[in-house]
Amino acid sequence: MSSPAATSLVEDRTATRSIPVPLRKLARLLLGLAVAAVIWEGAVLLFAIRPYYLPRLSTILMAMAATPRAYIDGFLRTLAETLIGFAAGGAFGVLMGIVFFRVRALREMIFPIFVVSQTIPVIAFGALVVLWFGNTLLAKAIIAFYLTFFPVTVNTLLGLETVDPKQVALMRSFGASNRQLLLRLQLPTALPQIFVALRLAASLSLVGAIVGEWFGDTTGLGVLLLQAMFTENVVAIWGALLAAALLGTGFYAVVAAVERRLVFWSAEQ
Amino acid sequence: MQAARLPHPGPATETPPAQAKPEPLLELRAIDKTFGSVAALSGLQASVAPGEFVTVVGPSGCGKSTLFNIVAGLEEPDAGGILRFEGNSCHAADLLGRVSFMPQRDLLFPWRNVVDNAILALEVEGMKRDQARAKALKMLPEFGLAGFEKQYPNQLSGGMRQRVALMRTFLFERDLMLLDEPFGALDALTRAMMQRWLLDVWQKYRRTILFITHDVDEAIFLGDRVLVMTARPGSVKLEQIVDLPRPRRPEIVTSPEFVRLKRTLLDAIEEESMKSFQSSIAQEKTP
Secondary structure, three states: OOOHHHHHHHHHHHHHHOOOHHHHHHHHHHHHHHHHHHHHHHHHHHOOOOOOOOOOHHHHHHHHHHOHHHHHHHHHHHHHHHHHHHHHHHHHHHHHHHHHHHOHHHHHHHHHHHHHHHHOOHHHHHHHHHHHHOOOHHHHHHHHHHHHHHHHHHHHHHHHHOOOHHHHHHHHHOOOOHHHHHHHHHHHHHHHHHHHHHHHHHHHHHHHHHHHHHOOOOOOHHHHHHHHHHOOOHHHHHHHHHHHHHHHHHHHHHHHHHHHHHOHHHHHO | OOOOOOOOOOHHHHOOOOOOOOOOOEEEEEEEEEEOOEEEEEEEEEEEOOOOEEEEEOOOOOOHHHHHHHHHOOOOOOOOOEEEEOOEEOOHHHHOOOEEEEOOOOOOOOOOOHHHHHOHHHHHHOOOHHHHHHHHHHHHHHHOOOOOOOOOHHHOOHHHHHHHHHHHHHHOOOOEEEEEOOOOOOOHHHHHHHHHHHHHHHHHHOOEEEEEOOOHHHHHHHOOEEEEEOOOOEOEEEEEEOOOOOOOOHHHHHOHHHHHHHHHHHHHHHHHHHHHHHHHHHHHHOO
16 A cells, blocks of 8 residues: 555646546557558658559548548448348357357257358358349348357357356356346356457458458449459559458457446456 | 155154254255265265254365255255255255355356345345345445445455355345355454354344354354264264353353363364275275
8 A cells, every 4th residue: 555645646646637548548549540650651752662562641541532432332331231240140159159058969960060161261152142142231241240150159158168167056046047047147257258259250240241242242342442453543442441441440449348348347357 | 846755764753753842944864965986975864943053064075065065955865865844855956046055155246246246146036126236235234345335346355255145145035044164265363253243143133054164163153053074975973062152252262161062073073084084095095
């Protein structure tokens, strides 16, 4: 324990700053981004890098600002595909994790099929899905789903298996039903593991959506990327790339923030 | 629900139960329990009267935990034994939800704060959260947890966590409480305080308690009766009535009566410890 004088001194210092911690963190993040942008811009100018390899950041941003509609539409479309695939994959994964945990026979029957399904390259699977569902938003969401459900299933199962048998015995001694056992003990115990998979799934569902768009569509970040590649428009490639990075990072940050709120106990232990 | 049971040919059926004694809350007769080739309990006999505080001591690995799991309803004894609760013969599984059980470790849920951990059993019973919380909040000061209701288990000391677990057990209002070495992991000072505190709470609520411990002092200090278990396979070797006056003061542990009781119990336990020690050595010699 520090002396009262020392603690009041610390309090004074924080009081004079009086900027909340999240804001300060955000400010540092923005500062970091600004420094990276300056280095990018400066390096291209200083070393005279040809735009074919690396265009100036300002050129890319100006090109994006010139045709904002395409980027905004593409962003929203890809976001929708990603979110639907992620939500469906997450829900299905948790459900299958619970089913496999409860019913051993089903695990032995179906789990190997899941594993085999994951060894099929997403490109091959994507071609099939587009054949079945056409160039619809659903088709892209299904490809995103295909990439996300498996890690969530595996981690849910792993998490459920870490439940302390003594805690199960305690709940049973209180007369708990299987449902109460699942909701009050097993799922909360598995939650940290489930979120590890959800963070991974956040990135994977974006990959699924973009790959899905490559099989043919008119809007989406994947489409922008493909068009830019065909026309060898380097600035447009970088533009689509930045938009995809923004989407991926933003989505990941949201999932991680939800995790910090819901799984507050595991970080502290 | 009840399977037909053969009448037990033990001596207990020959003599009619004494009228003067109140009917025991819990009665165990000829209880065996084997796990594969290992006999954990053999011919165990014990009874607990309503309102009584019974402590159980014995060498390690004597089957105390098996006994507790049976009484908590978590483990079924071998066929042939008799288990009676509130005067009715029953299966161990029938005791699930009827005995409040506190295991050795506090087993608090890290995602629940103090109050929500304490009301866990009430919630399982189907009580509304608000109602259960209100009930728990009233009990907090008695358990030395006033002002800590919003804290999470990782913010609490070992003694406090144990009190939360005890509160959870108390809130699950059942006639019989099973406590499995609840103070085993605490330092000596905290443990002594918790023992006195438990006696106060017990005297106020008048529950029946079956209490496992390694510590002979603790067994005598707390109990109306001490059961000493034999080495494995476990049964009751000695039943010692503790007629020390209540409320018990801390200095009672140095009184001649206390020391005399302790001597008797230690002799009995040591004999059994030697047996289990020798049998474990014999097992090592014959692989």
